[in-house]
Amino acid sequence: MKNDIVLAGVGGQGILTIAAIIGKAAMDQGLNVKQSEVHGMSQRGGAVLAHLRLSSEPILSDLIAACTADVIIAMEPMEALRQVQSLSPSGAIITASKPIVNIPDYPEVEAVVAELKKHPRAVVIDADEIAASAGNARGSNMVILGAVSRFLAMDAQTLRDAITGFFARKGDAVVAANLKAFEAGRKAAE
Amino acid sequence: MAQRLFLGDEAVAQGALDAGLSGCYAYPGTPSTEILEYIQTSKLAAERNVHREWSTNEKAAMEEAIGMSFAGKRAIVCMKHVGLNACADGFMNAAVTGARGGLAVVVADDPSMHSSQNEQDSRYYGQFAMIPCLEPSSQQEAYEMMSKYVFGESEAKGTPILVRLTTRLSHSRANVEVGEASPIPAAVTADASDRHFVLLPAIAKKNYERLCAKQGTFEAMSEESPYNAYLEGADKSVGIVASGIGFNYVMEAFGGKCPHPVLKISQYPLPKKKLARLLSECQSIVCVEEGMPFIEQQLRGPLADPRIKGRLTGDLPRTGELNPRLVAEAFHLDLPAVPVVSPLVKMRPPRLCDGCPHADTYRAINAAIADMPNARVFGDIGCYTLGALPPYNAISSCVDMGASITMAKGAADAGIGPAIAVIGDSTFTHSGMPGTLDCVWEKSPVTILILDNLTTGMTGGQSSVGAGRMEAICAGLGVEAEHIRTIVPLPGKHDENVAVLREELAYAGPSVIVARRECIQTLRHKVKK
Ligand SMILES: Cc1ncc(C[n+]2csc(CCOP(=O)(O)OP(=O)(O)O)c2C)c(N)n1
Ligand code: SF4
Numbered sequence: 001m002k003n004d005i006v007l008a009g010v011g012g013q014g015i016l017t018i019a020a021i022i023g024k025a026a027m028d029q030g031l032n033v034k035q036s037e038v039h040g041m042s043q044r045g046g047a048v049l050a051h052l053r054l055s056s057e058p059i060l061s062d063l064i065a066a067c068t069a070d071v072i073i074a075m076e077p078m079e080a081l082r083q084v085q086s087l088s089p090s091g092a093i094i095t096a097s098k099p100i101v102n103i104p105d106y107p108e109v110e111a112v113v114a115e116l117k118k119h120p121r122a123v124v125i126d127a128d129e130i131a132a133s134a135g136n137a138r139g140s141n142m143v144i145l146g147a148v149s150r151f152l153a154m155d156a157q158t159l160r161d162a163i164t165g166f167f168a169r170k171g172d173a174v175v176a177a178n179l180k181a182f183e184a185g186r187k188a189a190e
Numbered sequence: 191m192a193q194r195l196f197l198g199d200e201a202v203a204q205g206a207l208d209a210g211l212s213g214c215y216a217y218p219g220t221p222s223t224e225i226l227e228y229i230q231t232s233k234l235a236a237e238r239n240v241h242r243e244w245s246t247n248e249k250a251a252m253e254e255a256i257g258m259s260f261a262g263k264r265a266i267v268c269m270k271h272v273g274l275n276a277c278a279d280g281f282m283n284a285a286v287t288g289a290r291g292g293l294a295v296v297v298a299d300d301p302s303m304h305s306s307q308n309e310q311d312s313r314y315y316g317q318f319a320m321i322p323c324l325e326p327s328s329q330q331e332a333y334e335m336m337s338k339y340v341f342g343e344s345e346a347k348g349t350p351i352l353v354r355l356t357t358r359l360s361h362s363r364a365n366v367e368v369g370e371a372s373p374i375p376a377a378v379t380a381d382a383s384d385r386h387f388v389l390l391p392a393i394a395k396k397n398y399e400r401l402c403a404k405q406g407t408f409e410a411m412s413e414e415s416p417y418n419a420y421l422e423g424a425d426k427s428v429g430i431v432a433s434g435i436g437f438n439y440v441m442e443a444f445g446g447k448c449p450h451p452v453l454k455i456s457q458y459p460l461p462k463k464k465l466a467r468l469l470s471e472c473q474s475i476v477c478v479e480e481g482m483p484f485i486e487q488q489l490r491g492p493l494a495d496p497r498i499k500g501r502l503t504g505d506l507p508r509t510g511e512l513n514p515r516l517v518a519e520a521f522h523l524d525l526p527a528v529p530v531v532s533p534l535v536k537m538r539p540p541r542l543c544d545g546c547p548h549a550d551t552y553r554a555i556n557a558a559i560a561d562m563p564n565a566r567v568f569g570d571i572g573c574y575t576l577g578a579l580p581p582y583n584a585i586s587s588c589v590d591m592g593a594s595i596t597m598a599k600g601a602a603d604a605g606i607g608p609a610i611a612v613i614g615d616s617t618f619t620h621s622g623m624p625g626t627l628d629c630v631w632e633k634s635p636v637t638i639l640i641l642d643n644l645t646t647g648m649t650g651g652q653s654s655v656g657a658g659r660m661e662a663i664c665a666g667l668g669v670e671a672e673h674i675r676t677i678v679p680l681p682g683k684h685d686e687n688v689a690v691l692r693e694e695l696a697y698a699g700p701s702v703i704v705a706r707r708e709c710i711q712t713l714r715h716k717v718k719k
Contacts (some may be wrong), residue, residue: 010538027195027365035195036362038304044573046540061442062362062435065514067526082535085528102541104580107534115532 001031001153002055004064006086009075010100011048014141017166018073019050021145025154025162026054036062045102047079054154073148075141076100077112077124084119092151093119094189096127096144123147125188131181139181146185156186196366198359199224201329202268202296204366205336207234210374212263212291213241215251217620218649219270220305221360222298226268227652234371241265244646246655247591247620252277252295256284259293259350260387262377264341271299271310272590276621278315284350285319286397287387290378292341293350298360301481301511307571307590309509311481316352316458320401322408323352323458324417325434329364331417331456337369339416345378347407356480358511359435409459417456420464425449428521429472431465431485436478436512443518460488469497476500476520480512541576547643547707548574550679550687552582554705555610555639557684558691565608565695566601570594570622572614573647573709585612592621598636599629608695611638616646619656623667629700630668637694638702640664641679643709651712664702673701680707 005022009015016037023033037050051064069087074080074095087093093116099109116122125147127140136142142163149156163182167175196204203225206214214235216226229235229242241258245251248269255267267277274281274297281295297315300306316323324340326332335353344351380386385393412418423429430448432440433455441448453468455461469475469489477486477500486500499505505520506512518525542549551574559565569575569585570593577584587597594611602609613622618640629636640660646652656663661674675694677687687705694701 011540023195023363027193032365033195034362034364036358038361044540044543044576045538047538057446059364060438060446061514062358062364062438063513065442065518066528067515078535079538081532085531089526103536103538105536107536112532112534115534 002057003053003071003153004069005052005054006064006069006072006083007050007052007074008072008079008083009048010079010102011045013048013075013100015048015050015073015075018141018145019052021159021162021166022052022054022152022154024165025158028162029154029158031056032059034059034062047082049083071148071151073144075127075144077109077116078107080116081112092121092123094123094144094148094151096140097124098126098128123189125185127185130184130188134180134184136177136181139178142178142181143185143188146182146187147189149182149186150189191367191369194366194368195363196329196333197224197361197363198326198329198332198355199298199361200228201333201366202336202353202355203228203232204368205333206266206294207232207240208337208369208371209292209341210264210372211240211266212374213255213258213265214268215241215245215255215265216268217245217248217251217273218646218652219273220649221300221357222268222270222273222296222355223649223652224360225296238374244652244655248273248277249280252280252284255293256280256287259289259291261291262379263291264375265291266294266296268296270306271297271312272306272308273297274312274315276591281315282319283389285321286389286394286401288348288397288401289344289350290348290380292344294336294340294344294353295350296353296355298355298357299481300357302357304357307588309481311484312352312354313458313481313484316354319352320405321349321352322411323354325354325456325458326359326417327434327437327454327456329359329362329366332359333366333368335417343411347404347411349404354434356435356511358480405459409462412457412459412461413463415457415461418461418464419454420467421448421452421454423449423451426451426472427474429453429468429475430478431455431468431475431489432478433485434480436480436517439512439514439517440478442514443521443523455485460485465489473497474499476505478506478512478517478520539579541579542573543710545710546573547679547705547709548577548641549582550681550684551639551641551705552577552584554679554684554687554691555612556582556584557688558695559608559610562608562695564606565610566606567610567612568594568598568601570611570613570617571648572617574612574614574641577612591617592625595622595625595629595636595638599625599634602634602636607635609636610695611636613638613640614647615640615642615644615657615660616654618660619654619663623663626664626667626669626700633699635698636700638700640702640704642704642706644706645709645712647709647711651709651715660702660704669700669702673697673699674704675701676704676706678707679705
């Protein structure tokens with residue numbers, strides 16, 4: 001079993017939380033994990049990228065080679081598009097649809113989404129809206145994680161357990177809200 | 191044995207703790223910051239009262255660690271690559287004094303300059319200081335080097351050891367098998383008459399001769415090192431020298447089974463016998479190393495041996511970090527075509543957070559000098575360096591920590607005016623104070639803005655030793671009281687702040703304006719707690 005996952009977004013969108021939860025779930029499942037993340041300068045509202053590799057075999061490189069990723073997970077459509085070079089021809093893209101427009105030359109978001117949808121396995125969902133309807137407006141990243149859970153070679157329950165573990169010290173209410181967002185995302189990607 | 195998911199930095203930290211560390215000394219800097227941050231949150235470190243406060247700068251950190259080694263205890267000092275420049279004096283001379291308690295100098299390089307001004311390669315410093323250098327290829331190896339190897343060897347050979355990390359190891363997590371923590375060993379004792387640490391010429395000459403004499407020992411260490419390995423391969427048309435994480439990219443490119451002989455290098459000085467074997471067996475050699483062509487240059491020699499390939503021959507890019515694709519291309523493997531990125535994708539550079547105090551300060555500066563075409567603003571290193579980008583376009587320089595004040599002074603000496611320095615609180619105490627003294631001594635017409643956001647923002651909000659006390663520090667340095675001003679960078683105070691700036695810009699001597707308002711990010715964390 002192997003999953004090579006590219007995570008993309010804008011600083012502050014919580015992609016490292018998604019990566020940490022998947023990574024923890026994978027480890028609990030006895031898989032090897034390598035997760036390369038960007039800290040520092042690029043976190044201040046800039047593009048953020050993480051590479052997450054899971055495998056039953058030992059993992060060599062910390063980075064995923066171009067054209068080999070199984071999944072791109074993005075919290076922002078243009079950031080998803082920025083990473084398409086990583087994707088294998090049979091890979092999937094799961095991205096939130098809402099643009100973060102913090103640059104003057106941000107393209108037409110419809111054009112970005114259209115470009116993404118040219119890809120045979122692209123799932124573009126309004127994670128903010130789904131999170132809000134699930135009563136957890138700040139849980140967009142958990143919605144995306146829920147959607148992604150359908151594309152990972154990993155048991156959904158292990159992910160739920162990892163979410164519970166990750167948010168445990170913030171109390172039961174926070175855990176429940178995040179699990180709810182996760183389920184809503186899972187449903188959206190059905 | 192327990193399994194942990196560790197960043198390379200965390201593996202280094204836990205390994206050092208498990209080896210019986212007594213102190214970690216560091217100044218923050220990406221990608222090294224998480225080493226001390228990990229130790230600060232470690233229960234074991236707290237139980238053992240391991241030293242774990244931030245130092246004022248790398249030079250202080252280095253010398254504090256040397257002091258701990260002098261006292262016979264195990265110490266690490268951690269920094270980013272350019273930090274080693276800031277403490278090069280202590281580092282080079284510690285090689286001459288030698289170590290007593292185990293001393294590891296851990297330096298994280300940042301090829302591709304994700305968060306840095308350059309991509310210098312610390313292995314050159316190891317060679318320059320003539321001490322052993324380790325370059326782990328994985329988080330597990332980093333843990334093992336720190337927990338089982340570095341301190342014992344440092345004590346046995348009486349030398350500091352350099353540990354070189356790179357961004358993709360420091361900031362990548364992986365499963366690490368962690369062993370038991372050893373107790374903190376008793377201090378390595380020395381006679382009070384021991385004069386190793388007194389680098390008077392007569393003693394230094396002897397120390398230096400001894401350091402030269404140890405080179406054979408260091409080479410033998412590399413030759414026998416568990417971290418350097420010769421991997422057999424049947425296809426000897428090419429031999430590969432792969433150092434640090436370059437080794438992983440090579441193995442990845444060949445799907446885990448490389449047909450060519452590979453010499454994995456994770457310890458320096460270079461193991462000559464192993465290298466000689468590779469060179470004699472193979473028709474050509476490809477050097478795969480993260481950072482500068484350190485090994486490649488040594489193998490190529492001054493006459494540019496055409497058999498040696500790598501970054502200097504264009505087989506790999508001359509600059510920037512490696513990745514598995516680039517390495518696979520260097521071996522002309524059959525690879526799928528990489529699609530072009532859609533032209534819809536635009537650059538998204540980092541920027542100041544919404545509500546950041548620095549933004550208000552830059553707006554005030556820009557307004558204050560709008561009618562002064564000869565004014566120049568000299569920047570420094572921190573979040574406020576982003577003031578170089580639109581919409582502020584406010585600074586003309588950013589070179590190294592502290593350089594805002596000293597460059598402003600030099601430019602003022604050459605007739606530029608007003609000469610304005612913009613420097614953060616942590617950067618000011620790191621290395622801005624000596625330049626301020628120069629300005630005071632010569633009464634230079636320099637206006638120094640200290641952006642006191644009460645933290646070390648750029649690297650994630652570490653404590654900043656002088657935060658909140660800038661006025662007193664500057665008064666102590668001799669800046670006249672009437673030319674030490676404090677403003678609060680808020681949109682509502684814009685006009686007031688511009689007026690203060692213009693008053694001080696009109697003064698023909700050194701003045702300091704402290705712009706004080708807390709970083710939005712650290713404020714938010716406090717509110718959450
Ligand atoms: C010699 C050296 N050490 C460390 C760093 C990493 N670094 C960059 S900026 C910075 C500190 C910034 O703090 P401050 O001056 O208070 O400004 P702020 O980011 O809070 O605005 C550090 C530690 C560096 N670039 N050079
Ligand atoms: S982290 Fe703090 S200092 Fe840095 S840009 Fe954000 S608000 Fe400003």
